[in-house]
Amino acid sequence: MSLIDTVRNTLVPVHREGYRFIAIFFVVSLALGFLWEPLMWIGFVLTAWCAYFFRDPERMTPIDDDLVISPADGTVSSVATVTPPEELGLGSEPMLRISVFMNVFNCHVNRAPMSGTVRRVAYRAGKFVNAELDKASLENERNGLVIETKHGQIGVVQIAGLVARRILCWTRESASLEAGERFGLIRFGSRLDVFLPAGAEPRVTVGQTATGGETVLAEFGSAKGPVISRRA
Secondary structure, three states, X not given: OOHHHHHHOOOOXXXXXXXXXXXXXXXXXXXXXXXXXXXXXXXXXXXXXXXXXXXXXXXXXXXXXXXXXXXXXXXXXXXXXXXXXXHHOOOXXXXXXXXXXXXXXXXXXXXXXXXXXXXXXXXXOOEOOOOOOOOHHHHEOEEEEEEEEOOEEEEEEEEEOOOOOEEEEOOOOOOEEOOOOEEEEEEOOEEEEEEEOOOEEEOXXXXXXXXXXXXXXXXXXXXXXXXXXXXX
16 A cells, blocks of 8 residues: 555544544543553553544545445455345345455445445344354344345345444435445444345455455456546
8 A cells, every 4th residue: 555545544534423432532541641641642542543443534436337346444354155144135045245354443434335226224133253254244243235236136234343343324225325335334343245146256355455435346247448436
């Protein structure tokens, strides 16, 4: 990552969901300072991290209905063909699943991977095991969306992690989403799974770094030339 990219992803607006957490970190830091000054400075460092965690940068999203865009920042942890979660209602046939794992230093704003209409929003309670593990897709607390796209229905699942204790989803059934549009957020460390129907070809590999709203995870149809981007 270049210096410009680093600055672009650091000095950015903070999402409103983070305001109260930043305030709590700051107040606790001041209180600790009355007990022992070094604790106050440690608290300020943690406050700065909290602000960094809730950053909400703008992204340049490719405009192409054949492309599947990463819904989150993080590392591609899995590219596999598996049966989608039952609550999505996508059937029992295996689908291409691409997983993006977010650690506590990644931006946690979630974005729509494709443009379409939300057909289903399905929350399911569960465990909080390490989201990087494959079993997290079935065992952890999660919230799934089914989006009707030009290429059929796709699934997007927000999965809580070992530290995460709150999944936020701002969209609703029948709502329209544009690729790259913000639809949710997870606190504090988690994973996003994208389930794709036949015809989707992966464009990433396990271990690759993904940027939410920008990185192409998969593509329908043949390869194309340069893509047009828009700010989202």
